[in-house]
Amino acid sequence: MFEKVLIANRGEIALRIHRACREMGIHTVAVHSTADADAMHVRLADESVCIGPPSARDSYLNIPAILSAATITGADAIHPGIGFMAENAQFAEMVEEHGFTFIGPTPEHIRIMGDKVTAKRTVQSLGMPCVPGSDGPLDTVEDALATAKRIGYPVLIKAAAGGGGKGMKVALGPEQLREAYQLARGEARGAFGNDQVYMEKYLAKPRHIEIQVLADTHGNAVHFGERDCSVQRRHQKVVEEGPSPALNAEQRAHIGGIAANVVRELGYRGVGTIEFLFEDGQFYFIEMNTRLQVEHTVTEMITGIDLVREQIRVAAGAPLGYGQDAIRFQGHSIECRINAEHPDTFMPSPGRIDGYHAPGGLGVRVDSALYDGYRIPPHYDSLIAKLVVHGASRNECLMRLRRALEEFVIGGVETSLPLHRRIISEPDFINGSYDIHWLEHLLGLKG
Incomplete structure (x- = not known):
């Protein structure tokens, strides 16, 4: 079992992880931004390391700072918590490459499930029921129109790399679909740096x-x-x-x-x-x-x-x-x-x-x-x-x-x-x- 776990998160989930570790006899390291210096998990952890200014990009998303904190405190493993780096395959890889255990799935599985199109193909091949939709990304609006004709309206355009409702648009007919397709791609590009979208049948009251x-x-x-x-x-x-x-x-x-x-x-x-x-x-x-x-x-x-x-x-x-x-x-x-x-x-x-x-x-x-x-x-x-x-x-x-x-x-x-x-x-x-x-x-x- 681990002797020391670094908690790469903040707020209630960081405190939740700290409590589980302490009940298992595991020492904890809290990382925090300057804005979180007085946070409860920082107060209760065995050790704490400030990893940057308030901006999440400069602190909780700062991979070198997190890995440095794990190194100087002698942590065995890193728990990413929820959000921030929890589903970042590159972070999981770097954690393992630097000799720490990533408390989560393998980078490969994070990547597979992080891409909604690949995830759907993967689980469907293993017998998982899926919403009728496109077989992969929709490269053109013509592809979208052809798929919608096959599965029937209304349809839902979704960002392949998305989540939280970003890059998600409903279309009730062909004209709406043309607009929804462009809007979804633009929104996906801005939110995730990836403008790939796919289509699913829109369910009325699921x-x-x-x-x-x-x-x-x-x-x-x-x-x-x-x-x-x-x-x-x-x-x-x-x-x-x-x-x-x-x-x-x-x-x-x-x-x-x-x-x-x-x-x-x-x-x-x-x-x-x-x-x-x-x-x-x-x-x-x-x-x-x-x-x-x-x-x-x-x-x-x-x-x-x-x-x-x-x-x-x-x-x-x-x-x-x-x-x-x-x-x-x-x-x-x-x-x-x-x-x-x-x-x-x-x-x-x-x-x-x-x-x-x-x-x-x-x-x-x-x-x-x-x-x-x-x-x-x-x-x-x-x-x-x-x-x-x-x-x-x-x-x-x-x-x-x-x-x-x-x-x-x-x-x-x-x-x-x-x-x-x-x-x-x-x-x-x-x-x-x-x-x-x-x-x-x-x-x-x-x-």
């Missing part, structure tokens, strides 16, 4: 279902069930829950078995999430995230398994030590992503925390690096806390979540807490009858 998987280096792979991430705004997840209100045990076992088999056949290493659209009882692969997910907490609550601990163990070469039959799903869990932003306009709201009280009690978990007096910097993602609740049933979980949201106090800045209180009070959410467009319709962002 749910976003993802399967959590884990594989070791000994040929073992398991799944931990699904999370329903359909409550989204502009393709960004807002609320996640597990198990999904839309799936039954048979569907769960079916798609989970396919997902586990795919990562086993790939020789994958570590945790990963395979994401699907689900409509009319059918699953359609959309992408695989080769890292820990923000919402991994939901899975931990319903399985009792520490996914970060498992991630570290597998990276150190340990076998899973259990099979699929040993994984049990208990009760229900819901996570609310709390952001420092205005609940109506969604404008970021950095600033000093003036009054902080986290909810507690049975089945309530708060993953956050906030503390009273902490100043939220304006340079990074606005996620500041995750409220995760567990109950014996979905109804108990909802009641507990309502109570926890009432208790949660974050003063001094605007937050999305009022939005979450509204969401969980809506009849459609209470009934579990929502899709990926539901929240935007509720907020008046779609007609």
Whole structure:
């Protein structure tokens, strides 16, 4: 097992990784920008190294600085966390080349799954159901028009190297497609430096279902069930829950078995999430995230398994030590992503925390690096806390979540807490009858 792990991230996820390491008897190194000198994970880590100024490009994305910090502190491994360098194949390669263990998949698998077209081809060859669409990148608008004619409108143009909704456009007919194709390519070029796009059939009212998987280096792979991430705004997840209100045990076992088999056949290493659209009882692969997910907490609550601990163990070469039959799903869990932003306009709201009280009690978990007096910097993602609740049933979980949201106090800045209180009070959410467009319709962002 590792003796010292460098955590190449910040905020609540850096603190989450630190906690897992400390419980395993592993020393931690926190890297931070000058803006994060007072961050909680920096305060708690065994060692800390400043790697640059506030800009992420000059600090958390500065590969030489991170590797230098690992060298001078004598770290054995580097955990990339979520975002920043977590799905950067070049970073994973350089980590290994410099003699450290990358706590994540191989660079090869990061590359395969990072390119959406290659990922789709790869998993489809292994029996994964996919959304009907183009066989590869669409080099011309004529290619796009021919593909749309074959699969039928409406269609969705997506960036091959994309994510987070960038480079994604819907077209209802040929004229819209001509415009959408050009807009998507331009947006993809600006966001990812890669203007390749591909096409999928646009599903009208799908749910976003993802399967959590884990594989070791000994040929073992398991799944931990699904999370329903359909409550989204502009393709960004807002609320996640597990198990999904839309799936039954048979569907769960079916798609989970396919997902586990795919990562086993790939020789994958570590945790990963395979994401699907689900409509009319059918699953359609959309992408695989080769890292820990923000919402991994939901899975931990319903399985009792520490996914970060498992991630570290597998990276150190340990076998899973259990099979699929040993994984049990208990009760229900819901996570609310709390952001420092205005609940109506969604404008970021950095600033000093003036009054902080986290909810507690049975089945309530708060993953956050906030503390009273902490100043939220304006340079990074606005996620500041995750409220995760567990109950014996979905109804108990909802009641507990309502109570926890009432208790949660974050003063001094605007937050999305009022939005979450509204969401969980809506009849459609209470009934579990929502899709990926539901929240935007509720907020008046779609007609």
